[in-house]
Amino acid sequence: MPADYLLSVDLGTSHTVAVLVWPDGRTRPLLFDGSPVMPSAVFLDPGGTIHTGRDAERLALTAPERFEPNPKQRIADGTILLGDREVPVAAALAAILGRVARTAIESVGHLPNTVLTCPAAWSEQRRGTLHDAAAKAGYRPVKILTEPVAAAHYYTSRLSHPMRPGQALAVFDFGGGTLDIAVLERRQDGSFGVLADGGLPDLGGLDFDAVLVEHIGATVKQRDPEIWKRLENPTGASEMRNRRELWEEVRAAKEMLSRSSVAPVTVPDMAQSLHLTRGELDQLSRPLLSRAVGETQRVLGLTGRRPEQLAGLFLVGGSSRMPMVSKVLHEGLGIAPTVLEQPELPVSEGAALALAGPAPVTPPAQMPSPPVQSPTAPHSAPHSSPPMRSGSLPPVTPGTDETVMLRRGEPEKPKRRIRPKWIAIAAAVVVLAIVLPIGWFWLTNPYKQKPFDEELAPVGAATAYSGELNDGLYQVRVWDDKTLFAYTTSSTDASGEELHLRAVATATGEPLWESDAVFTGTGWDGNFYVSEDLVAFSQEVDTASETPYRFYFLDWETGDTRNTVDSADRTAARSGDHLVLGPLGGNTFTVYDGDGETVSSWELGNVEEGVTVSNWDLVGTPDDLKEPSLRANGNGRVWAVTSDNVAHVHDLESGEKVASKEVETVDDMYFGWDNLLYVAVDKETGYDLNVYDIDDGLSRVDEETVESDTPAPDQVKACGEKLICVREPVEGAIDVYTWRIYNPDKEEIVHVFDEGEYRYITPLGNRMMVEFYEGDDVRTRIYDKGFDEVGNDVGESDFEAIDGGSALNWPAASGFSTSTGNVIGLGRDGARTSLHIDLEVYACDASETRLSCLTVEGMQVYSFRDA
Known part of the structure; x- marks a missing residue:
């Protein structure tokens, strides 16, 4: 059996591509159903067989609840619910890889050594799942190579673009559901290292399809409203099929416009076809692509290099085929991108080239048919494992291990646990022909609602306290698989309070470490900051000192103190594994990592001249709504307003200025979200809501004037991916507000909650939990993104989102003694689940699956759904 065949597999979010390398260096993509591109979809039939690719899409017509179009996006979940079965993500990915293996065996008679690709940002845990x-x-x-490094090898080897050591290449990977960007540097040994990476998890080809469907819909609605009504809200099998056909027509037209200036669109039930022009596509695409340009500029900025210093900008991924992509990038960056006719192939083939060595490669069009050998094992069983071949992996090109020098300032976390809004819509359109309305809703919902257990169940035994609690401080912080408990007792030597800390494994309730009676003194507060590699908190140690506050940085694994930092101010915010210490009344920002070591530092204003920082915070990101139990991470940027009425935005990892501009006054209300800065400016009769684009030097992009008799806004916050809530107090009322909802994409206020007594609004994925008064009682109602009511009113309030599709309510911490109340689960559909009656606690915090509490009996972890 030949020892030098090689198989390279790019298992993508939407599609899978595989390339075979022959002993003489020739390459050939494997064909699945006659195409080199196979949908990365799985379907579990009642017999337990997992079907893949287009077979999965066809079978999904019969049972959409058994279908998952993008299992790779679910890699951080561990399991996928397919019908009534929890299927490990590794098993779903194995089914796809098994399909590839069988096709490879049919081509060359055995399963060659294999290299797989993965995103640059994937952790070792995710790569381990791919290995499994x-x-x-x-x-x-198998050998795993990151996708941008694979693309870089294709760029230099197959395309013969030489790169000297030290030169950098930007890889723009634009797929069906996501955009990934990386900047790589050529090393002395010829390998590539990732200097910086980023991307947009909610921008891909499916978003362009959605915009085009909406555009066509406007014409259809004008000519025949009844036809569009049926296409927009199908109710039967025939109407579902028509909707799918419309999306397929639009997608085909989009692809045709890559080659021609006009493309027809046949609309079901309409006698005359419509058409799309290249100009229409370009006009509709530009707002979406402007985001891609801004993100490319941001990632490139992390490296400290200018666009003209790049050796090239290489476009890969199927969505890169649209001519407008390269055009807008060229306009925005000033350099001409490189894009291929089949941009889906370079990642897979590049990984093969990286491991196959410098053997000459013949283009597929010139390649003779490869010899087909008899299979070494039967392939009739749909999921029989392919036979293994002997031998080891081929030697790796020197230096192909990638070192990430700059990251996005975020902790490793699942980026796509919840799919962006158009992924599931388009996936449903591709596969859905006969399905009930509830099945359509299930497929098009990007924020999956996970079921709750019937009752709250203790996980392990309660851990006893060390000493007698003194009602000084009770805090619980959950970070994914770990819980930090903190409480105080009176000091045995009358020196003040003793702070006790204990870490517990959230999944099992088993103690990890304890630091009892170590931190002695007074001035403890509830500011605890935790992430994957960060445990920090503050204490007031000396009120007479210029640095009266001390921040402690602990080791998550042992509880040992890594470092302490004395500070003039206690204000701080966490972004990923970084802690930002910012001044109020001062002018110095300092960013620390989990070890308490300085990452960056910068100054604003001049204290001697009286110019100090009046307000600051992190710039939030829509990803924060997808994993609310991990709390806000931000996008690695800090906004601040100095007393001279100047707004500043800095990159927290480098400390470099992103933008600064004189805006309104320091007394106005500021909020940073999704690279926009919002400022609510108080006027005599109402206020202005001004919107500034951070990536465009804080240029003003919108101004909304609100005429209102209510007091000036006291809060601006995000209440959805593309919704900003502005809160106005109601004069003469306590805890009653008017809420105005602004949509930055539409550049207008799209809804007002003022007909009633409204309390708080909290985002629940792409929906909102709205609290209102009914008499003296506070109730909760869920609204969808169209501001329609969902389900019935819930008789509780103060729910906290724990993932994109569900929330939890537990007894509120009093700060002085125990509080008793119920534990209630709430789904995005308004369904209420009673988990526990009269739970007595000092304080609690929750993850997606666990509730950790300081109870009278001790420190206890509870489960409300499977981990």
Whole structure:
């Protein structure tokens, strides 16, 4: 059996591509159903068989609840619910890889050594899942190469673009559901290292399809409203099929416009076809692509290099095929991108080139048909493991291990646990022909609602306290698989309070470490900051000192103190594994990592001249809504307003200025979200809501004038991915507000909550939990993004979102003694689940699956759904 064949597999979010390399260096993509691109979709039939690719899409017509179009996006979930079964993500990926393996065996008679690709930002845990999936599919140990490094090898080898050591290449990977950007540097040994990476998890080709469908819909609605009504809200099998056909027509027209200036669109039930022009596509695409340009500029800025200093800008991924993509990038960056006719192939083939060595490669069009050998094992069983071949992996090109020098300032976390809004819509359109309305809703909902258990269940035994609690401080912080408990007792030597800390494994309730009676003194507060590699908190140690506050940085694994930092101010915010210490009345910002070591520092204003920082915070990101139990991470930027009425935005990792501009006054209300800065400016009769684009030097992009008799806004916050809530107090009322909802994409206030007594609004994924008064009682009602009521009113309030599709209510911490109340689960559909009656606690915090509490009996973890 030949020892030098090689298989390269790019298992993408939407599609999978595989390339075979022959012993003489020739390459050939594997064909699945006659195409080199296979949908990365899975379907679990009642017999337990997992079907893949277009077979999965066809079978989804019969049972959409058994279908998952993008299992790769669910890699951080661990399992996928397919019908009534929880299927490990590794098993779903193994089914796709098994399909690839069988096709490879049919081509060359055995399963060659294999290299797989993955995103640059994937952690070792996610790569481990990919290794497990390959093993389940019958592969020998595989090599994993990141997608941008694979693309870089294709750029230099296949396209013959030489790069000197030290030169940098930007890889723009634009797929069906996501955009990934990386800047790589050529090393002395010829390998590539990732200097910086980023991207937009909610921008891909499906978003362009959605915009085009909406555009066509406006014409259809004008000519025949009844036809569009049926296409927009189908109710039967025939109407579902028509909707799918419309999306397929629009997608085909979009692809045709990559080659011509006009493309027809046949609308079901309409006698005359419509058409789309290249100009219409370009006009509709530009707002979406402007985001891509801004993100490319941001990632490039992390490296400290200008666009003209790049060796090239390489476009890969199917959505890169649209001519407008390269045009807008060229306009925005000033450099001409490189894009291929089949941009889906470079990642897979580039990974093969990286491992196959410098053998000459013949283009597929010139390649003779490869020899087909008899299979070494039968392939009739749909999920039999492919036979393994002997031998080890080929030697790796020197230096192909990538070192990430600059990251996005975020902790490793699942970026796509919840799919962006158009992913599920388009996936449903591709596969849905006969399905009930509830099935359509299930497929098009990007924020999956996970079921709650019937009751709250203790996980392990309660951990006893050390000493007698003194009602000084009770705090619980959950970070994914770990819980930090903090409480105080009176000091045994009358020196003040003793702060006790204990870490517990959230999944099992088992103690990890304890630091009892170590931190002695007074001035403890509830400001605890935790993430994957950060445990920090503050204490007031000396009121007479110029630095009266001390921040402690602990080791998550041992509880040992890594470092302490004395500060003039206690104000701080966490962004990923970084802690930002910012001044109020001062002018110095300092960013620390989990070890308490300085990452960056910068000054604003001049204290001697009386110019100090009056307000500051992190710039939030829509990703924060997808994993609310991990709390806000921000996008790695800090906004601040100095007393001379100047707004500043800085990159927290580098400390470099992103933008600054004189705006309104320091007394106005500021909020940073999704690279926009919002300022509510008080006037005599109402206020102005001004919107500034951070990536465009804080240029003003919109101004909304609100005529109102209510007092000036006291809060601006995000209440959805693309919704900003402005809160106005109601004069003469306590805890009653008018809420105005602004949509930056539409550049207008799209809704007002003022007909009633409204309390708080909290985002729940792409929906909102709105609290209102009914007599003296506070109730909660869920609204969808169109501001329609969902489900019935819920008889509780103060729910906290724990993921994109559900929320939890537990007894509120009093700060002085125990509080008793019920634990209630709430789904995005308004369904209420009673989990526990009369739970007595000092304080609690929740993850997506666990509730950790300081109870009278001790420190206790509870489960409300499977981990």
